[in-house]
Amino acid sequence: MRYLLLHTPAWDPGSVRPALEGAQIEMRETRLPRDLAVDERPTVFVLDSESRSVFPLDVLRAFVDAGGGIVAxxxxxxxxxxxxxxxxxxxxxxxxxxxxxxxxxxxxAGYREASARMETARARSEAASRSREIGELTRIGVALGTERDVKTLLDLILTQARRITSSDAGSLYLVELSEQGQRRLRFRLAQTYSKPEAPFVEFTMPVDRASLAGYAAVTGEPLVIDDAYFLPPDVEYSINRSFDERYGYRTKSMLVIPMKDHRDEVIGVLQLINRKRNFEMVL
Structure with missing residues (x-):
């Protein structure tokens, strides 16, 4: 069953039972306030008039706050x-x-509200998780300014960052000065678990708002992107699809992190691509 409907013993679904079951709704009796709990499925509680005194307001409010819907x-x-x-x-x-x-x-209507509340809770949990990840990655970035064996450290940073976020791919850029004294980003490292055969080609790019990495370097703020192919129309940056087109890859979710030193100056940018449930899974 896709949905859960809680009700007291005083209410009998009666003639609506076949329609509820046809909609893949499981019906379950709830006798006591302690039994009023949200399932992992969208959950609605039918509160009949005779049972109002049994379920205090604080219990009903906790049920709604947990993502449930109430029909009185x-x-x-x-x-x-x-x-x-x-x-x-x-x-x-x-x-x-x-x-x-x-x-x-x-x-x-109760299930629509319950589903919306569950999605809001999921989004908040995801945002909190991303915030913790960003904090961990930023702390890793501080080491970039003090480590002498840069090549080893870069590989460690990218590998650990991908593992922390369960990302299929990632790339790392370092900020440097050109011959003319202008800041630019150098593409120093890339890892793609699902395309290990793809060769690495080093290049430089401007520190400006036109690219994802450049935008993060300019603003010093991370970017969290659900689908890089469908960016909002009002953003200044865009994605370079050349890797995807050449190797048959599909870049979707992205986390772009500016790496800062102990003086809070941006010294690099980390891009993490295609978060997945299982780190060892090939896309």
């Missing part, structure tokens, strides 16, 4: 949400007598 059933003659239940806790309110379609509409 009214008493006979109750035309609106009762004052003892805050309206912001409810995904729907069904007057009595409730029609089958009316109840199904309210339950579906």
């Amino acid at each position: 059933l009214g008493r006979n003659g109750e035309a609106d949400v009762p004052p003892e239940i805050p309206a912001e806790l409810l995904s729907g309110f069904v007057r009595q007598p409730a029609g089958q379609r009316q109840l199904l509409v309210a339950v579906r």
